[in-house]
Amino acid sequence: MPANTMNEDLKRERQRCSFDPKELTYLLDGGEEKTEERRQREKFFLDDPELSETAPSDYLSHKEKYEHAVKKACIVFKKVQQLQAQGKAGMQNFREVLGGQLGSAILRDGNPLGLHYVMFIPTIMGQGTIEQQAEWISKAWNLEIIGTYAQTELGHGTFIRGLETTATYDPATEEFVLNSPTLTSYKWWPGGLGHTANYAVVVAQLYSQGICHGIHPFIVQLRDEETHLPMPGFENVRIPWNYMLMKNGKVLKDGSYVKSPSSKLTYGTMIFVRVVIVQDAANYLRKAVTIATRYSAVRHQSHIKESAPEPQILDFVTQQHKLFPQLATYFALHYSGAWLWDMYNNVTSELESGELDRLPELHALACCLKAVSAADAAQGIETCRLACGGHGYMSCSSLPITYGLVTAMVTYEGENTVLLLQTARYLMKAWQNCLDGQPLTPSVQYLNSVRRSFGGVYHKSVPWIIASMQRIAAGKIETAHRHMNDKIKRGVNSEDAWNETSIELVAASEAHCKAFIVETYYNSVQQIVPSVSQQLGKALTELCELYAVNTLLKNIGDLLRYSNVTTGDLENLQRWLEELLAAIRPNAVGIVDGFDINDAIIASPLGAYDGNVYERLFAEVSKSPLNAKPVNESFHKYLKPLLKSKM
Numbered sequence: 001m002p003a004n005t006m007n008e009d010l011k012r013e014r015q016r017c018s019f020d021p022k023e024l025t026y027l028l029d030g031g032e033e034k035t036e037e038r039r040q041r042e043k044f045f046l047d048d049p050e051l052s053e054t055a056p057s058d059y060l061s062h063k064e065k066y067e068h069a070v071k072k073a074c075i076v077f078k079k080v081q082q083l084q085a086q087g088k089a090g091m092q093n094f095r096e097v098l099g100g101q102l103g104s105a106i107l108r109d110g111n112p113l114g115l116h117y118v119m120f121i122p123t124i125m126g127q128g129t130i131e132q133q134a135e136w137i138s139k140a141w142n143l144e145i146i147g148t149y150a151q152t153e154l155g156h157g158t159f160i161r162g163l164e165t166t167a168t169y170d171p172a173t174e175e176f177v178l179n180s181p182t183l184t185s186y187k188w189w190p191g192g193l194g195h196t197a198n199y200a201v202v203v204a205q206l207y208s209q210g211i212c213h214g215i216h217p218f219i220v221q222l223r224d225e226e227t228h229l230p231m232p233g234f235e236n237v238r239i240p241w242n243y244m245l246m247k248n249g250k251v252l253k254d255g256s257y258v259k260s261p262s263s264k265l266t267y268g269t270m271i272f273v274r275v276v277i278v279q280d281a282a283n284y285l286r287k288a289v290t291i292a293t294r295y296s297a298v299r300h301q302s303h304i305k306e307s308a309p310e311p312q313i314l315d316f317v318t319q320q321h322k323l324f325p326q327l328a329t330y331f332a333l334h335y336s337g338a339w340l341w342d343m344y345n346n347v348t349s350e351l352e353s354g355e356l357d358r359l360p361e362l363h364a365l366a367c368c369l370k371a372v373s374a375a376d377a378a379q380g381i382e383t384c385r386l387a388c389g390g391h392g393y394m395s396c397s398s399l400p401i402t403y404g405l406v407t408a409m410v411t412y413e414g415e416n417t418v419l420l421l422q423t424a425r426y427l428m429k430a431w432q433n434c435l436d437g438q439p440l441t442p443s444v445q446y447l448n449s450v451r452r453s454f455g456g457v458y459h460k461s462v463p464w465i466i467a468s469m470q471r472i473a474a475g476k477i478e479t480a481h482r483h484m485n486d487k488i489k490r491g492v493n494s495e496d497a498w499n500e501t502s503i504e505l506v507a508a509s510e511a512h513c514k515a516f517i518v519e520t521y522y523n524s525v526q527q528i529v530p531s532v533s534q535q536l537g538k539a540l541t542e543l544c545e546l547y548a549v550n551t552l553l554k555n556i557g558d559l560l561r562y563s564n565v566t567t568g569d570l571e572n573l574q575r576w577l578e579e580l581l582a583a584i585r586p587n588a589v590g591i592v593d594g595f596d597i598n599d600a601i602i603a604s605p606l607g608a609y610d611g612n613v614y615e616r617l618f619a620e621v622s623k624s625p626l627n628a629k630p631v632n633e634s635f636h637k638y639l640k641p642l643l644k645s646k647m
């Protein structure tokens with residue numbers, strides 16, 4: 001590939017952009033200094049020859065992939081320690097390096113230590129007493145032990161009250177006896193459980209004095225610290241009394257049980273990971289949309305006008321309609337995720353001082369935001385793949401693997417439908433409170449005002465769209481609530497009525513979440529615009545408007561059902577959408593440049609900064625071991641005899 005050549009189309013795109021992409025980068029990183037620190041950090045890892053790929057891991061066997069991943073995870077860990085020693089990395093950077101987009105670029109096939117950092121350590125911090133934290137945290141930080149989070153069993157992932165593993169307290173020896181007596185009680189899915197971890201937080205039903213007290217977390221050693229040989233399996237395994245994490249519920253040495261202020265505090269780590277997922281989903285989406293946008297600026301195909309040369313595929317308005325909403329969705333999830341992170345931190349510190357009031361609202365928001373961000377990012381990444389035609393299907397494009405990582409988010413840490421139903425539970429109570437004139441929490445305040453009006457007159461503004469989406473959400477909440485209560489009045493018991501209404505309940509939850517995202521995104525942009533250049537402010541505003549208009553247009557049926565919108569208003573909305581796509585078009589490449597994702601993290605011939613798509617694609621396929629020899633052995637072994645036999 002010729003060195004230092006830049007694709008001519010991308011050069012032109014960069015000249016057309018109305019703002020300086022660096023300004024966007026600094027905004028997203030939190031300042032120029034932060035950008036510089038991030039870039040240095042990335043360089044520190046990506047320039048390490050031991051971490052850079054000599055050949056794509058696609059061509060390795062499963063076993064080799066695992067061994068390769070462990071080797072790299074260990075190198076990464078040592079490098080993080082070096083940074084920490086120099087005061088250049090904190091907990092947040094740990095997450096970025098080990099779990100964020102940098103981590104996923106270095107450890108393309110998964111991080112064997114991921115669960116150690118994302119769930120094992122946070123569980124000890126959130127559920128362990130001060131003494132237990134003192135005992136376990138430094139060992140875990142220094143990787144003297146490697147942990148995982150073993151909750152899901154073969155028979156149960158969602159319904160954790162139904163877990164079968166038991167931990168029975170024996171006061172005579174001051175030990176817990178752990179048992180997984182059936183096939184369905186085997187722990188199944190925990191990351192790193194098979195070969196990497198030597199300890200786990202095991203979630204089990206606590207029995208003491210003959211009474212079951214529900215699920216609780218226990219630290220269990222899985223493998224010998226020296227030989228790494230597995231400890232005897234989960235049949236009557238004894239662990240010391242103080243291996244039960246007892247910050248919340250406790251068993252005293254005599255076996256009496258002291259209840260937690262809320263049994264749901266045991267579910268705390270899950271809330272933490274759901275909050276983290278919103279940001280991660282956004283970051284994976286921005287990587288995919290960077291690839292697809294740059295590719296679409298470089299790729300020429302077909303005609304718009306027969307007389308003109310083949311256009312960049314980015315000039316097809318349908319292509320813009322595939323990609324630009326994904327650009328906007330990134331920002332929407334980024335700002336909603338940041339908002340949720342702040343709320344999480346505030347509520348967590350309130351919990352520390354015994355205040356539990358805001359936990360239900362946090363749970364309701366974390367559930368629906370995790371579900372919607374995972375689903376929308378997965379769908380958005382798939383749209384980006386399709387937007388790259390055949391080349392997007394190639395594994396080296398990085399789009400299939402990115403989709404694979406994000407679609408897993410739909411299932412893990414609470415399956416999406418199940419989480420939306422948790423939010424629906426909260427919304428049904430909120431609607432009842434609204435009817436009863438009871439106070440409402442901030443995120444559902446809108447129900448009060450929307451209840452009184454069927455809709456305002458159309459005006460071309462995001463506040464009108466927010467109001468419309470709130471009307472849709474309130475309408476759906478009201479309908480589900482009414483339908484469920486009608487059933488109950490007709491004699492259906494409340495649990496069956498809930499199940500029978502659950503399609504509408506899930507839809508209500510999604511609508512509530514979408515209204516929340518649009519409002520949070522809009523408020524964030526309103527706050528930012530005065531502090532940035534007029535050009536960047538305009539670009540950010542257009543993206544926000546696009547997200548709002550496009551989301552509303554995707555819900556035309558609901559809009560017609562729940563507001564007094566006219567068909568003329570819908571035509572106005574469609575025109576507005578088309579105007580926005582045209583306005584964003586010149587800035588599209590500048591926006592993804594502003595994301596400032598290093599080429600090694602992009603890891604796709606379609607999306608590199610220089611736009612040398614075809615040269616890079618060719619270089620990539622040349623790496624396949626299949627292409628090393630002109631004739632593969634299988635020809636002589638199988639094809640040739642078959643061809644001969646036909647002669």
Ligand SMILES: CCCCCCCCCCCCCCCC(=O)SCCNC(=O)CCNC(=O)[C@H](O)C(C)(C)COP(=O)(O)OP(=O)(O)OC[C@H]1O[C@@H](n2cnc3c(N)ncnc32)[C@H](O)[C@@H]1OP(=O)(O)O
Binds near residue numbers: 095363
């Ligand atoms: C630093 C390095 C980084 C490295 C980075 C590497 C990358 C790495 C990527 C990540 C990788 C992750 C990998 C996945 C790891 C797993 O997937 S771990 C397993 C996760 N499992 C789950 O999420 C299970 C989902 N299920 C559940 O959460 C619960 O069973 C359910 C669905 C919430 C139901 O629970 P339940 O006890 O039956 O509750 P339910 O009767 O429905 O409700 C009772 C009450 O509790 C409330 N409630 C339920 N849950 C909660 C809660 N959490 N809080 C507060 N209240 C709650 C309800 O709102 C309800 O309230 P009321 O309406 O009665 O007032």
Ligand SMILES: Cc1cc2nc3c(=O)[nH]c(=O)nc-3n(C[C@H](O)[C@H](O)[C@H](O)COP(=O)(O)OP(=O)(O)OC[C@H]3O[C@@H](n4cnc5c(N)ncnc54)[C@H](O)[C@@H]3O)c2cc1C
Binds near residue numbers: 150157159
């Ligand atoms: C990549 C990956 C990594 C994971 N890592 C871990 C880990 O490290 N540790 C760990 O403990 N677990 C882990 N898990 C397990 C994960 O948390 C569970 O798979 C998840 O919680 C879903 O539970 P399930 O598999 O039992 O699905 P199920 O609950 O069996 O879901 C199957 C279907 O049933 C539906 N359903 C279930 N209950 C309800 C309901 N109440 N109402 C309506 N519909 C319902 C669901 O919507 C879904 O359509 C991981 C899973 C994956 C995929």
